[in-house]
Amino acid sequence: MIDEKTAREAVIEAADELFYAHGVQAVGMDAVRTAAGVSLKRIYSLFASKDELIVAVLHHRTTVWDSGLASASERATSARERILTIFDFLDAWFREPDFRGCAFINTHGELGASSTAVADAVREQKRSFQEYVARLVSDAGAPATLAPQLAILAEGAQTTAAIAGTPDAAHQARAAAETLLDVATARG
Amino acid sequence: MIDEKTAREAVIEAADELFYAHGVQAVGMDAVRTAAGVSLKRIYSLFASKDELIVAVLHHRTTVWDSGLASASERATSARERILTIFDFLDAWFREPDFRGCAFINTHGELGASSTAVADAVREQKRSFQEYVARLVSDAGAPATLAPQLAILAEGAQTTAAIAGTPDAAHQARAAAETLLDVATARG
DNA sequence: CCCGGCGGAGAACGGTCGTTCTCTGCCGAT
DNA sequence: ATCGGCAGAGAACGACCGTTCTCCGCCGGG
Numbered sequence: 259m260i261d262e263k264t265a266r267e268a269v270i271e272a273a274d275e276l277f278y279a280h281g282v283q284a285v286g287m288d289a290v291r292t293a294a295g296v297s298l299k300r301i302y303s304l305f306a307s308k309d310e311l312i313v314a315v316l317h318h319r320t321t322v323w324d325s326g327l328a329s330a331s332e333r334a335t336s337a338r339e340r341i342l343t344i345f346d347f348l349d350a351w352f353r354e355p356d357f358r359g360c361a362f363i364n365t366h367g368e369l370g371a372s373s374t375a376v377a378d379a380v381r382e383q384k385r386s387f388q389e390y391v392a393r394l395v396s397d398a399g400a401p402a403t404l405a406p407q408l409a410i411l412a413e414g415a416q417t418t419a420a421i422a423g424t425p426d427a428a429h430q431a432r433a434a435a436e437t438l439l440d441v442a443t444a445r446g
Numbered sequence: 447m448i449d450e451k452t453a454r455e456a457v458i459e460a461a462d463e464l465f466y467a468h469g470v471q472a473v474g475m476d477a478v479r480t481a482a483g484v485s486l487k488r489i490y491s492l493f494a495s496k497d498e499l500i501v502a503v504l505h506h507r508t509t510v511w512d513s514g515l516a517s518a519s520e521r522a523t524s525a526r527e528r529i530l531t532i533f534d535f536l537d538a539w540f541r542e543p544d545f546r547g548c549a550f551i552n553t554h555g556e557l558g559a560s561s562t563a564v565a566d567a568v569r570e571q572k573r574s575f576q577e578y579v580a581r582l583v584s585d586a587g588a589p590a591t592l593a594p595q596l597a598i599l600a601e602g603a604q605t606t607a608a609i610a611g612t613p614d615a616a617h618q619a620r621a622a623a624e625t626l627l628d629v630a631t632a633r634g
Numbered sequence: 635c636c637c638g639g640c641g642g643a644g645a646a647c648g649g650t651c652g653t654t655c656t657c658t659g660c661c662g663a664t
Numbered sequence: 665a666t667c668g669g670c671a672g673a674g675a676a677c678g679a680c681c682g683t684t685c686t687c688c689g690c691c692g693g694g
Contacts, residue, residue: 280559283471286651288674297672298653308652363605364555367547370609371468377609384609406606407622410615411595414602417551418594421558421565421572427598434595437629438622474681476644485642486683496682636694646685655676664667 266304266314269294274315278361282312282368309373312365316379319361320386327390337397338439344391344412345435349428352419359420363413387412400442408435454492454502457482462503466549470500470556497561500553504567507549508574515578525585526627532579532600533623537616540607547608551601575600588630596623 272294276285287308291298305311330347334340351357358364362380370377391412392405415431460482464473475496479486493499518535522528539545546552550568558565579600580593603619 281556283556283651284560287653288651291673298674299655299672302653358559359555360605363551363609366609367552367555368469368471371546372472381609381611384606403618403621406615406618407599410602410606410619410622411598412602413605414598414600417548417601417605418572418598421551421554421569423569427594430591430594431598433591434598434622434626437626441625441629471681475683476681479643486644487642487685490683638691638693640691641689643688644685645687647683649681649683651678651680653677653679655674657675658673659671661670662668664665 262304265294265296265300269296269301269304269311270314270318273311274318274361277312277315277365278358279356282365309375312369312373313375313379316362316365316376316383320379320383323383324386324390337394337399338443341391341394341398341408341439342432342435344408345415345428345432348412348415348419348431349425352415352425352428357420360413360416363417384413398439398443400439404438404442407438411435411438450492453482453484453488457484457489457492457499458502458506461499462506462549465500465503465553466546467544470553497563500557500561501563501567504550504553504564504571508567508571511571512574512578525582525587526631529579529582529586529596529627530620530623532596533603533616533620536600536603536607536619537613540603540613540616545608548601548604551605572601583630586627586631588627592626592630595626599623599626 269290273285273290276289276293287298287301290311291301294301296304301311305314327344327347330350331340331343334343362383365376366380370380388406388409391409392402395402395405395408411431411434415427418427419425457478461473461478464477464481475486475489478499479489482489484492489499493502515532515535518538519528519531522531550571553564554568558568576594576597579597580590583590583593583596599619599622603615606615607613
């Protein structure tokens with residue numbers, strides 16, 4: 259048998275892909291089993307329940323998102339550029355053919371009311387993103403009130419792009435962010 | 447028996463409340479029956495399937511949202527004020543104890559991948575909102591590019607408030623909208 | 635007063651889901 | 665070579681859901 263860590267990752271990655279593509283409740287554990295190539299018995303020895311698997315998937319997505327954001331901002335030379343890089347990162351994501359909105363928002367809408375563990379995992383990811391933006395805003399010398407405004411733009415772009423089915427929202431949000439940055443950094 | 451229109455409305459309103467509170471898939475038709483006080487047989491004579499009921503609920507929510515937005519903007523005296531009223535409307539909504547995000551976004555995340563009828567109804571509502579904002583932006587004499595930026599702020603505020611569980615996003619988005627409006631109407 | 639049909643209540647049906655169990659074959663140890 | 669135990673495959677189980685069906689009580693017309 260493959261070692262535990264490998265099996266865990268295979269299950270999480272297969273579940274992530276299926277959950278994101280079809281919604282969590284539309285995917286049965288059988289489908290996860292088939293996609294991951296790991297027996298149900300083993301899946302249930304790695305995760306106590308589907309709910310626990312969902313939370314693990316969300317945590318996995320958080321790390322993927324964080325590292326994607328970090329690597330996208332590597333080329334940026336200033337804090338201002340790093341902020342705007344967020345929206346370029348979104349633009350590239352929106353153009354992926356299987357883009358279907360933010361998995362955290364989707365999962366929260368689907369299960370946030372019934373599972374507090376899911377709601378907590380989603381809230382934690384959003385909080386961490388807000389913190390990331392706040393750090394960049396502080397680096398750019400802009401007032402702290404700018405950070406939640408930029409975060410709201412990023413969130414809105416994700417849902418707008420998901421529902422409209424076009425990536426336009428990324429550059430629209432980017433333009434708004436530029437304006438807000440200009441105004442916030444103009445004064446002294 | 448009660449007349450058809452009344453029964454239809456009772457079913458739609460009961461389903462709307464339950465779907466919004468718990469998510470669509472978490473609510474069985476039995477629960478709708480009990481809440482609406484309309485027999486299953488009658489429900490299925492009014493709606494061919496649960497999917498059709500979901501779409502009817504979304505259409506109902508669209509009219510409720512539109513009229514709420516319209517009545518909130520009645521007191522505003524200028525186009526600029528009418529735009530900012532959107533965010534005051536959101537603020538009041540976010541403070542309602544049973545606020546759980548935008549039903550359209552939630553339902554799209556849950557069922558948008560599997561039901562094109564649902565995805566279409568959601569997209570149509572967002573398109574109509576974009577149009578409403580575009581009309582106000584035009585009335586305010588601002589460039590058309592401002593409209594999607596404001597719409598993105600409104601969308602982002604809704605998901606942020608839903609996940610964070612606080613109404614802060616409304617006034618943060620309002621402040622950003624004010625800045626964008628100032629910049630967009632300063633020239634000329 | 636009797637009868638036929640209509641509507642409501644909820645049981646029934648077929649399917650699916652999350653979870654567990656059984657069976658079978660494989661592996662290392664003796 | 666034989667045995668014990670572990671892992672995989674998938675059947676089994678109980679619950680539930682969307683949808684349909686059955687039965688019962690009520691109603692108006694003769």
